[in-house]
Amino acid sequence: MTTHRMRLDAGPFAAVRSGAKKYEIRLYDDKRHALIVGDTVIFWNKDAPQEEIAVAVTEVVVRPSFVELFRVVAPGSCGWPVGTSPEQAAVDMRKYYSVADEDRWGAVAVKLGVAKS
Secondary structure, three states, X not given: OOEEEXXXXXXXXXXHHHOOXXXXXXXXXXXXXXXXXXXXXXXXXXXXXXXXXXXXXXXEEEEOOHHHHHHHOOHHHXXXXXXOXXXXXXXXXXXXXXXXXXXXXXEEEEEEOOOOO
């Protein structure tokens, strides 16, 4: 199994640490193609890089777009308020990724298991 490192903003980092955030959403780019069930992801806090949390990858869900991904993985399990529509969650992802990159790579939801440390 492989260990991967990913940066998170402070809010999502805290949600992962508390267990409130069950999935991490990313482009399905070359780095994310390497993720498989059983791998470990070490998230580090962008605002406090010394803060880290390790989680297990328990599921990998791939779809051609964020809207399609959020139709099978509820935005509420990914850090959005419960009831957020797939369309709104996809629009919110524009803060991080361009439409061109989404069209090129697609989207992935990585289900996070119990923190290991």
